[in-house]
Amino acid sequence: MKASDSSSEVSLAERLALHRQHVDAVSYLLAEWAHAIDQNRVEAIAGLMLPEGRYTVTSRFNHDRGLPMAIIDARSAAQLRDRIKSMRLANIYQPQSYRHVISAIQVIGQTEVGLLQVRSSFVVVRTMELMGDSMLFASGECHDLIDLGGAEPRFAQRRMVYDSRAVETLMVIPI
């Protein structure tokens, strides 16, 4: 995958020190997001974003080529809230649930304004309620900017890059 961070400018030792300092808060926030979705409390994820934050889901194909097309691109927490409301009220789909598995969490740098650059891997397994079958729905990498400056940790940016070229039927629940 094409690197979307400037972590190479920082030595491994420096990154490790930064990682040790913040890994608990960062991991907790990542898990909070995943559990909210998996436990069908999807509305809660909008509250884990800064109001002016951004949540993007794009394919590795587009990401690697610098193509701006993203299947989801919420440019504020309010836009994400709207999308979740649409999922609850307007969209028609088979009842389903997700299970997130997150691994390889690394704090890899800090921006000029103090946001932490974090990357992690994810797998999402989807279970269809009707037939009860589970299948691998998505795998990929998260590129996050996390703000630890407020009362609680928040995402300033979540960019989920999925490996597949295709989405199985639909992605109605955010990942």
Added chain:
Amino acid sequence: MHQIANSLATRQLIPRGVNQSDLVWTYFGFEDDDEETTRMRLTQINLVGSAGMVSVEDAAVCEMMQRAFDDGEEGASFIEMGGKTLESGGSSKLSERAIRNFWHNYRQYMGL
């Protein structure tokens, strides 16, 4: 072809077998679009595609129809939408008039 608000795309439905098909979305704009227009087209992609708030059901509907066809004893079904002739079906989009005319002309041009 689709146009939903200012989002433009081609959609190809590619059969991969009896029970599987790919829906390929190719979004595009124009070279002389200004930045604001391009940004708007990209934002409106939130409405369309496999995670689009308007068209998220598209592939699921195809799936449901395939299942409904399979339910027949023969494993095949026929739906006649808006008659059989090139003229029948009126101007409503809820007819297969356009499709019948497309294949009619296709066969003519291809000499089939």
